[in-house]
Amino acid sequence: MIHPSFKLILFQGLLLVALFFASWGIVSQVHWMQVLHIQELSEKSEKKLSELILSSIERQGEEVTDINARGALDSIITGICTANKLDRNKITYHLLYNKEVNAFALPAGHLVIYTGLIDAVKQEEELDGVIGHELAHIQLSHVMKKLIKEVGISVLATIAGSKGTEAITKAGKILSATAFDRVLEKDADLTAIKYLTNANVDPRPFGNFLDRLAKLASGKASYPTWINTHPDSRDRAVYLRERSKHLRINHRKLLSKQTWGRLKSIKP
Amino acid sequence: MRGRPPFSYIPGEHELEQASNSYLMSLVALIAGLPLPIINLIATLVFFIGNRKGSYFVRWHCTQALLSQFSLLLVNSTGFYWTMSILFGPVQVSNHYIAYMLTIILFNLAELYATIYTAMQVRKGIHIAWWFYGGLTQLICKP
Numbered sequence: 001m002i003h004p005s006f007k008l009i010l011f012q013g014l015l016l017v018a019l020f021f022a023s024w025g026i027v028s029q030v031h032w033m034q035v036l037h038i039q040e041l042s043e044k045s046e047k048k049l050s051e052l053i054l055s056s057i058e059r060q061g062e063e064v065t066d067i068n069a070r071g072a073l074d075s076i077i078t079g080i081c082t083a084n085k086l087d088r089n090k091i092t093y094h095l096l097y098n099k100e101v102n103a104f105a106l107p108a109g110h111l112v113i114y115t116g117l118i119d120a121v122k123q124e125e126e127l128d129g130v131i132g133h134e135l136a137h138i139q140l141s142h143v144m145k146k147l148i149k150e151v152g153i154s155v156l157a158t159i160a161g162s163k164g165t166e167a168i169t170k171a172g173k174i175l176s177a178t179a180f181d182r183v184l185e186k187d188a189d190l191t192a193i194k195y196l197t198n199a200n201v202d203p204r205p206f207g208n209f210l211d212r213l214a215k216l217a218s219g220k221a222s223y224p225t226w227i228n229t230h231p232d233s234r235d236r237a238v239y240l241r242e243r244s245k246h247l248r249i250n251h252r253k254l255l256s257k258q259t260w261g262r263l264k265s266i267k268p
Numbered sequence: 269m270r271g272r273p274p275f276s277y278i279p280g281e282h283e284l285e286q287a288s289n290s291y292l293m294s295l296v297a298l299i300a301g302l303p304l305p306i307i308n309l310i311a312t313l314v315f316f317i318g319n320r321k322g323s324y325f326v327r328w329h330c331t332q333a334l335l336s337q338f339s340l341l342l343v344n345s346t347g348f349y350w351t352m353s354i355l356f357g358p359v360q361v362s363n364h365y366i367a368y369m370l371t372i373i374l375f376n377l378a379e380l381y382a383t384i385y386t387a388m389q390v391r392k393g394i395h396i397a398w399w400f401y402g403g404l405t406q407l408i409c410k411p
Binding site: 012 | 339343355356360361362363364366367368370371374375399400403404407
């Protein structure tokens with residue numbers, strides 16, 4: 001009976017592991033994302049998907065045309081994007097007349113904000129926090145992940161092919177009225193704190209806003225939609241405050257008092 | 269891959285069939301196990317347990333088939349977990365992910381070829397000891 005030495009087996013095993021990692025390293029040298037046009041394909045289908053969902057959502061509220069209000073919102077988004085080196089040109093916002101306290105992200109960098117939310121916030125930083133949170137969902141590609149999970153990739157392909165009005169409405173409802181899962185929400189919250197901190201905006205009012213909405217929700221039969229789509233708001237407010245406690249920021253506001261006043265004057 | 273036979277006897281026809289089946293077992297399970305890598309291992313483990321009182325030749329090949337599944341389980345499970353994290357978690361598709369998936373496909377194909385080849389050779393009575401797994405089997409499996 002021939003017994004191979006333990007050292008030889010160990011050597012062979014290590015060589016096998018090395019072969020695996022070397023193969024992975026070599027295959028990684030090819031730019032697969034470019035070769036397979038993955039980025040390009042997903043951008044095209046996301047754009048198409050977003051246009052269709054947006055057209056279904058825009059039926060629920062007219063777009064705000066007030067230049068002052070739009071300018072104010074644009075300043076907040078640009079301020080956060082610039083401070084965090086995010087591509088501002090990839091974000092398109094839509095300010096819609098709607099009494100619901102809601103804001104949500106759509107594929108291809110579209111951000112929808114209802115006037116109900118503007119009305120519900122008490123200070124600019126609260127709105128900055130919600131916008132930062134939704135921008136984080138966009139930047140971290142949470143929107144497509146949520147759609148794939150809830151609707152399924154085959155249905156999304158049908159929508160992108162301009163078929164299935166029911167599926168478009170369903171996708172719109174999922175993005176505007178249902179929650180992301182807990183991991184993605186926390187991910188977006190923590191990223192929002194980072195965004196606000198980099199923009200020298202105090203993130204604490206964002207936590208206070210969540211708390212206030214949660215209290216408001218507990219006293220009413222109908223929840224403000226943003227709370228409905230962002231459950232566990234009290235827990236989130238706690239960890240948001242905890243994370244913000246030790247931050248040293250030279251607080252500033254992204255809008256002047258006057259501009260903020262103009263934005264707040266928009267009634268849902 | 270072809271090694272010196274560690275057996276002091278010539279295995280009978282029934283033993284050759286059983287030993288060859290241990291490789292085929294992992295092959296059949298591969299079809300069901302593609303989305304869930306653990307299925308391959310479970311199938312081979314069940315066959316291994318079923319033959320643990322078999323002759324040395326049968327036990328030896330069942331052990332080699334089982335051991336070869338462990339490393340595949342490891343790399344395939346990583347690929348499975350990575351894919352799930354992309355679909356449902358915060359992870360994004362990257363060049364490293366695509367390269368990893370291609371590498372595990374290559375390794376799975378190599379293992380598939382080796383399994384089919386070994387099953388055929390063992391059925392003919394030719395002993396096959398794999399690189400690393402053969403030596404490891406020799407250490408674990410006693411006559």
